[in-house]
Amino acid sequence: MRVALLAWDYPPAPSGLSTAAREIAESLAEGGADVTVFSLDRTGRERRGGVTVAGFALPPGGGLARLRRWGAAGHLAAPLAFRRAVLAAHARQPFDVAEATNWYAPGALLAGRRDLPLVTRSSTPAAFTRDAPETLRDRLDGWAADALERAQARGSAGLIANTAAHGAVIARAYGLSGRQPEAVIGLSLPPEITAAARGAAYPDATGPVRLLFVGRAEARKGFDALLGAVAILADAAERGAGPAFRLDLIGVPPEDLPGDLPEAARARIHARGRVPAEALAQAYGSSHAVLAPSRYESFGLVYQEALAYGRPVVACAEDASARAFVGAPDAGPLAREATGAALAEALRPLLADPALRGAYRSRALAASGRFTRAVLGRETLALYARAIAAARTRPKRRASAPQSR
Numbered sequence: 001m002r003v004a005l006l007a008w009d010y011p012p013a014p015s016g017l018s019t020a021a022r023e024i025a026e027s028l029a030e031g032g033a034d035v036t037v038f039s040l041d042r043t044g045r046e047r048r049g050g051v052t053v054a055g056f057a058l059p060p061g062g063g064l065a066r067l068r069r070w071g072a073a074g075h076l077a078a079p080l081a082f083r084r085a086v087l088a089a090h091a092r093q094p095f096d097v098a099e100a101t102n103w104y105a106p107g108a109l110l111a112g113r114r115d116l117p118l119v120t121r122s123s124t125p126a127a128f129t130r131d132a133p134e135t136l137r138d139r140l141d142g143w144a145a146d147a148l149e150r151a152q153a154r155g156s157a158g159l160i161a162n163t164a165a166h167g168a169v170i171a172r173a174y175g176l177s178g179r180q181p182e183a184v185i186g187l188s189l190p191p192e193i194t195a196a197a198r199g200a201a202y203p204d205a206t207g208p209v210r211l212l213f214v215g216r217a218e219a220r221k222g223f224d225a226l227l228g229a230v231a232i233l234a235d236a237a238e239r240g241a242g243p244a245f246r247l248d249l250i251g252v253p254p255e256d257l258p259g260d261l262p263e264a265a266r267a268r269i270h271a272r273g274r275v276p277a278e279a280l281a282q283a284y285g286s287s288h289a290v291l292a293p294s295r296y297e298s299f300g301l302v303y304q305e306a307l308a309y310g311r312p313v314v315a316c317a318e319d320a321s322a323r324a325f326v327g328a329p330d331a332g333p334l335a336r337e338a339t340g341a342a343l344a345e346a347l348r349p350l351l352a353d354p355a356l357r358g359a360y361r362s363r364a365l366a367a368s369g370r371f372t373r374a375v376l377g378r379e380t381l382a383l384y385a386r387a388i389a390a391a392r393t394r395p396k397r398r399a400s401a402p403q404s405r
Helices: 016-030 063-068 073-092 136-155 164-174 191-198 223-238 277-286 301-308 320-327 340-352 354-367 373-393
Strands: 002-007 034-039 043-048 051-056 097-101 118-121 158-161 182-184 209-214 245-250 269-273 289-292 313-316
Touching: 002 016, 002 073, 016 034, 016 051, 016 097, 016 301, 016 373, 034 073, 051 073, 063 073, 073 136, 097 373, 118 136, 118 373, 136 164, 158 164, 158 373, 164 182, 164 320, 182 373, 191 277, 191 301, 209 277, 223 245, 223 340, 245 277, 289 301, 289 340, 301 313, 301 320, 301 354, 313 320, 313 340, 340 354
Parallel strands: 002 034, 002 097, 034 051, 097 118, 118 158, 158 182, 209 245, 209 289, 245 269, 289 313
Antiparallel strands: 043 051
């Protein structure tokens, strides 16, 4: 099976979408598929991990690069670029199927084709990651992004969700009919992460408790709750009423810390921004616990990474993935809600008790390794086959146009 995988970026780019794209591509290649990744973050063509990676970054000053800077209409620039690159390669040697994320709809202009069925694998919708719009331009921009995502999902020949709860959220968000072939398929971790995790000893209990957050400084990730909890616990530590701790932030640069953050909290935070894979592995290995208080995750790769390292995870019960992957195996405490007070309450016993950290570590290790490349590749190829069959039997029609809510 020849597969075209549309990716915003690809390793070594340090993003969750990049990591997921590589796992999907290489799991398919290991399952016997011929995979070409079309990535917007580079130029040139190379073979990596049994996969062809074709970059087509928009030339600065070109028409699509200029279009991308426009509000609302600018969201068409990337789908147009993906469509042009994929169809040019498809004309030379046809693909059997294409796959794209839902996030900002890179495959929107390929949806609905019978000769090249599109499968959408849903991550978190763009609407869940934006701040509240402040201007009419912001509202129009958000409407355009959401409309393209709905058009892509509705025109897709098949749909993949990371969890059943996530699939239900996607169906409601996009108003899906339920008639497309669907599958729930979890994502695997890169082999180098699992290998590094296996060799990582747990740090001893001397000195401050070392905490780790991996993600962006956004509300969906619970970053406001995280800073609120740090402020509460740092104040207690200053008064001698709580244990000493420090917090590394991976993915958050120093400038993303608010100016009004109390000095006691700021002194305990090291905002490191984006780091290479080796530094991320070192950060996991030196941490006593991972803080991941997301309000919503489509899957939660950070949960899986933390479990692989055997690190207790302090997460939030608002997130279905946290309840399934952290709460169910009791691999860490769940804050009842994404607030500073609730997160501090969940974290406080873990800071104070090395034996409790050890018990959570044992359960985290037992819960790790649930998702593998073999399963990811096999189940994805099975869904592709169903989507191809469905596309061939449906009547020829134009892809649905974006619709307003």
